[in-house]
Amino acid sequence: MTETYIAVDIGASSGRLMKSERQPNGQVTLEEIHRFKNGFHLKDGHDRWEIRQLTNEILLGLEKLKKSGVTNCYVGIDTWAVDYCLLDQAGELIEEPISYRDSRTEQAVKQFSTTYSLDKLYEKTGIQIQPFNTIFQLFVENNETLAAADKLLLIPDYLGYVFTGKAVTEKTNASTMQLLNPHTQTWDEELLAVVGITAEQLAPLTDAGTLLGELQREKFPNFDLPEATFITVATHDTASAVIGTPGEGDDWAYISSGTWSLLGIETPVFNGSKDAFSANYTNEWGAYKTIRFLKNIMGMWLIQEVARQQEYRYSYAELADMAAATPAFQQFIDVNEECFLNPDNMIEALQQYCERTQQKVPKTAGEIARCIYDNLALCYAVELEKTEQLMGENAKIDKLHIVGGGSNNRFLNQLTANVTGVTIEAGPGEATAIGNILVQMITTGVFANVKEARKAIKQSFDLSIHQPEAFDRTIIEKYKKFLKGATN
Known part of the structure; x- marks a missing residue:
């Protein structure tokens, strides 16, 4: 039986679900089954992503897939980097995530540099200094909101969590946070302390190409969904594009x-x-x-x-x-x-x-x-x-x-x-979706x-x-x- 693979590929302005199969001649097919708009909106003084709408659009896409006759599939999700969702102890979203283009980080690098050396930061992480990096977003994050957060999940990991109930932090995306130390291959405790979070607030680090879990269809009774196994792909869209x-x-x-x-x-x-x-x-x-x-x-x-x-x-x-x-x-x-x-x-x-x-x-x-x-x-x-x-x-x-x-x-x-x-x-123009699919296919032995x-x-x-x-x-x-x- 030919397996069906779905790439959920979401960028800053749009997202889509792409269907793929491996043909007997060795070719990989790619077909768009659902496309939707994405963007941030001003709310509570910040530019925020409509994350619940993204969840809904993915469900609509999977429902279209089921209506086309596909009853079982694999799914991988990739998005842009650095932005995050904060969850409370019940696992619920505290507020809509703030976009990396929000003005709150305009002075963040300058402010951070008075506390911690930028040279040392680069030496520790190897990540370029960009004002929107997660480390600088967290540095200017509302202290009360951060203290109330039981978990911090990057955008694609949050979406995977919504569908499977499994929380992970995929490494290709996690590295863009500027909080990982490549020498120790894990979180840098000193940097976590500078921005006021703990390793316990971060989900376990996971490699691209790891099985995440099954779609919890019972959580979405209003949608007719296929059975789906989610795979943690290279969740940073650039990482997927390079694979593709x-x-x-x-x-x-x-x-x-x-x-x-x-x-x-x-x-x-x-x-x-x-x-x-x-x-x-x-x-x-x-x-x-x-x-x-x-x-x-x-x-x-x-x-x-x-x-x-x-x-x-x-x-x-x-x-x-x-x-x-x-x-x-x-x-x-x-x-x-x-x-x-x-x-x-x-x-x-x-x-x-x-x-x-x-x-x-x-x-x-x-x-x-x-x-x-x-x-x-x-x-x-x-x-x-x-x-x-x-x-x-x-x-x-x-x-x-x-x-x-x-x-x-x-x-x-x-x-x-x-x-x-x-x-x-x-x-190819669809390199990100292709890279997403290829990681799924490697994971399943294709x-x-x-x-x-x-x-x-x-x-x-x-x-x-x-x-x-x-x-x-x-x-x-x-x-x-x-x-x-x-x-x-």
Whole structure:
């Protein structure tokens, strides 16, 4: 009997349930069975996720699956990182979780640094300093709320708990909290004390690829649900996306391109060096005892917000076409500037940045899109070069895999190939859901290991190759000079 696997893949703006099966010819199928919107809303002075609505949408998706004739399946859940739910002693949600884009952490790093050395924090955890990391969210968390919490669960672990009654903390996501010590492979007690929580408030650490439990269908009498076994996959969506990247050998890097662009390598080696700290690189834990050594880059969020601000007058494909017809490299921007994290108006934020840095101000939709894409490609080139330097002497990256939704942007793919000077292999666009599925399949014995599973990606999904074309390399040097001046 062919087993059915469901990836519950939820990002910052939408979520979906994807159905997968392994065919007799070895191919892995992928079919969307339910899609829904996600987002945060202002409540009690904070931007909060509608977590109960997410639970309801997953149930609706599973009910659709049952109506299609599937009575038994496996399920894995992945979401974004760092955000958490606090539960009381009865196991009930104390309040809706606050989004990492909430303004409460604006001064958190500065405040934290007066209590604890940021250098030491990086040395202990290897995680890049980002104001929205869980450690900084907890540092500014309401003390009374935190004291009332019996358990803290990251978003995907909370959803798994709701459906199975089993509480765990999956390691790939837990590492983003900046509270795990890779040297001891467990929670760092000193850091827990700094933010005012105990190890007892955290559920047991669990590896990706662990059986979680059965769906407690009796808890949801209003839904006609299939029998389902939940598997704890690589619950951080980037960790799943990397598993879903069809890399071979050791000369490749990846960009998981979605709301964020995560550029890095898969490695068995932890790099907590001063150079890595200065470059603000992170050592997130990957599935199967790997490290995702990567840099967080403000990615498609920029163009997503521009499209939203224009009330989706233009599709993303139309914006890319308009950008392609617009003169290139008219302005430099640092895409990782905090002013782009959650502005009221992204278009105005971009224009004000250019005014402030005395550059030509983009005005038309094409100019604004071109500004974003040019500078994303430049940022990718600089960080790819930096990744090679941090990998050590004689390290060379010859291929860059771009996966996730952003891999469908052929204009940006080619622009990135030109600017980085390396071959781009784009796709699959559904790498996160695929990685989620592959961990489930490895867990249930369909594949022996990741290497075997990744071969199935190339058999099953369309990928595109983009070779570098002629490019004026002096533009990169000018961009580096601009960034250096912008930070001084």
